[in-house]
Amino acid sequence: MTVLAEHAVQPRPAAGPDPVGRPGLLTDPALHATGDPHAIWRWMREHSPVHRHEAGELPAFWSLTRYEDIRAVYRDPATFSSAQGVLLRPLALGEDPGAGQTLALTDPPRHKQLRGLMADWFNTRAVRELEGFMRDAVRDTLALGVERGACDAVDDVAARISMYTIARIIGVPREDQESLFQWANECFLAHRSLAAHHGFMGYFIDLMDQRTAEPTDDLLSSLAHGTVDGEPLTEEEILLNCENLVGATENGRLALAAGLLALLEHPAELARLRADRALLPAAGEEILRWTSSATHSMRTATRPVEIGGHRIEAGDKVVVWVPSGNRDETVFTDPYRFDVGRTPNRHLALAAGEHFCIGSTLARVQLRLLLTELLDSGIELEQSGPVVRLSSIHVAGPESVPLRVRAPR
Numbered sequence: 153m154t155v156l157a158e159h160a161v162q163p164r165p166a167a168g169p170d171p172v173g174r175p176g177l178l179t180d181p182a183l184h185a186t187g188d189p190h191a192i193w194r195w196m197r198e199h200s201p202v203h204r205h206e207a208g209e210l211p212a213f214w215s216l217t218r219y220e221d222i223r224a225v226y227r228d229p230a231t232f233s234s235a236q237g238v239l240l241r242p243l244a245l246g247e248d249p250g251a252g253q254t255l256a257l258t259d260p261p262r263h264k265q266l267r268g269l270m271a272d273w274f275n276t277r278a279v280r281e282l283e284g285f286m287r288d289a290v291r292d293t294l295a296l297g298v299e300r301g302a303c304d305a306v307d308d309v310a311a312r313i314s315m316y317t318i319a320r321i322i323g324v325p326r327e328d329q330e331s332l333f334q335w336a337n338e339c340f341l342a343h344r345s346l347a348a349h350h351g352f353m354g355y356f357i358d359l360m361d362q363r364t365a366e367p368t369d370d371l372l373s374s375l376a377h378g379t380v381d382g383e384p385l386t387e388e389e390i391l392l393n394c395e396n397l398v399g400a401t402e403n404g405r406l407a408l409a410a411g412l413l414a415l416l417e418h419p420a421e422l423a424r425l426r427a428d429r430a431l432l433p434a435a436g437e438e439i440l441r442w443t444s445s446a447t448h449s450m451r452t453a454t455r456p457v458e459i460g461g462h463r464i465e466a467g468d469k470v471v472v473w474v475p476s477g478n479r480d481e482t483v484f485t486d487p488y489r490f491d492v493g494r495t496p497n498r499h500l501a502l503a504a505g506e507h508f509c510i511g512s513t514l515a516r517v518q519l520r521l522l523l524t525e526l527l528d529s530g531i532e533l534e535q536s537g538p539v540v541r542l543s544s545i546h547v548a549g550p551e552s553v554p555l556r557v558r559a560p561r
C-alpha cells in the first residue's frame with residue numbers, strides 16, 4: 153500500500169482544563185464523534201479512577217478507567233455479572249432483551265455451555281479453513297475500489313469483509329448475504345437493534361426453521377440442535393444469539409477500517425511495516441489497542457465490593473472504559489504513540505476472562521489478510537475527504553473514510 157500523506161494527523165494526548173474534569177460528558181455520543189474522550193479518560197485515570205455517575209436518562213453507574221481495574225472486573229464474572237446487560241442503556245428502554253439469553257449476556261456456568269456450542273466455529277482451525285474465503289473477499293472489495301477509482305474504507309471494504317464472513321459462519325447462503333449486509337448496515341447506522349428489523353428477524357426465523365428440520369454444517373444448525381443444561385435452546389435464544397453475532401461484527405468492521413485509517417494517518421509507521429513484514433503481528437495488536445472499537449463494557453455487581461477505596465453495592469452498575477485502559481501510562485510506554493512494533497502489548501481491546509472476544513482470531517486474521525493484500529498488491533490509497541466518526545458511547549471508530557484508489561503502477 154502506498155499512502156499519500158496529505159491528511160496525516162498526529163494524536164493529541166494533551167488535556168485542557170475544562171471540560172476535561174467533567175466525566176459526565178462521557179455519556180454524550182457527540183463527544184465520541186467530534187470531541188476528545190481520551191482527554192477526559194486521562195484526567196479520570198489520574199484524579200477519579202473510580203467515578204460515580206448519578207442517574208439521569210441512563211442508570212447510575214461507576215466508571216473505571218485504569219487498566220488493572222478494568223482487567224480485574226473482566227476476570228471476575230462471579231462478582232461482576234453480565235446477565236443484566238453489558239452496555240449502558242436508557243432506563244426508559246427497560247432491560248436488554250438479550251439479558252440472560254445471548255452469549256455476551258450470560259454468566260457462568262450457563263455461559264460456558266453456550267460458548268461451547270459456538271466455540272468450534274471460531275477456533276484457530278475453523279478460521280484457517282476460512283482464510284481462502286476471506287482473502288477472496290478482501291481481493292474482491294479492493295478490486296472494485298481500483299475499478300471505480302474510489303471507495304469508502306468502511307462501507308465498501310471493512311463492512312463487507314466482516315459481514316460476509318459471519319454470514320458464512322452462521323450459514324446464510326451466499327445469495328442472501330447481500331440482504332443481511334444491507335439490514336445490518338441500516339441498523340448500525342441508525343444505532344438500532346437488529347432484532348427491531350423485520351427483514352432480519354423474518355429471514356432468520358425461516359432459516360432457523362430450515363436448519364431445525366434439516367441441519368447442515370453451520371453455526372445456526374449447532375444452535376438449533378445444541379443443548380444447555382440438557383435443554384434445547386428456545387427459538388428466541390437462537391435468534392438473539394444470531395443477532396448478537398452479527399451485531400458483534402461491527403467491532404470487526406471498525407477494527408479493519410480504523411486500522412487502515414491509523415496507517416494513513418501515520419505514514420512513517422506504514423513505511424516501517426512495508427519495510428519489515430515481520431512486524432505484521434505486532435502491527436495488528438497495535439491497531440487493536442489504538443483503535444479500541446468497543447468503547448465500554450458494563451457489569452452489575454453481585455455483592456458489595458471495594459474498588460480503589462469506594463464501596464460498590466450489590467446491584468450497582470460498573471462500566472469499564474476499554475480505550476482508557478489501553479492508554480494507561482502505568483502499563484504502556486508512550487501510550488499516545490501509534491507504534492507498529494510495540495511489544496509487549498497486553499491490550500484489553502478484546503476484553504479478558506470468560507467473555508474474552510470469541511471473534512478474536514477471526515478479527516486478527518482479517519486484519520492480517522487486509523494489510524498483507526494491500527502491501528503486496530501495491531494499490532495506492534489516498535484519503536479523499538473528511539472522516540466521519542460514529543456518534544456512539546458503545547462503539548468507536550469511523551463511519552466513513554472516503555478514499556481514492558489507484559491501481560498498482
Ligand code: HEM
Pocket residue numbers: 234238255256257267314318396397400401403404405407440444445446448449450474500501502503506507508509510511512514515
Ligand atoms: C470478527 C468479528 C467479531 C466477532 C464475531 C465478535 C464476537 C464476539 C462475541 C460473540 C462476544 C461475546 C463473547 C462471550 O460473551 O463469551 C464478544 C465479546 C467481545 N468482543 Fe468481539 N467479536 C468480533 C470482533 C471484535 C473486535 C475487533 C473487538 C475489539 C477490537 C471486539 C471486542 C470484544 C469485547 C470487548 C468483548 C467483551 C464484551 C463483554 O463481555 O462485555 N470484538 N465478541
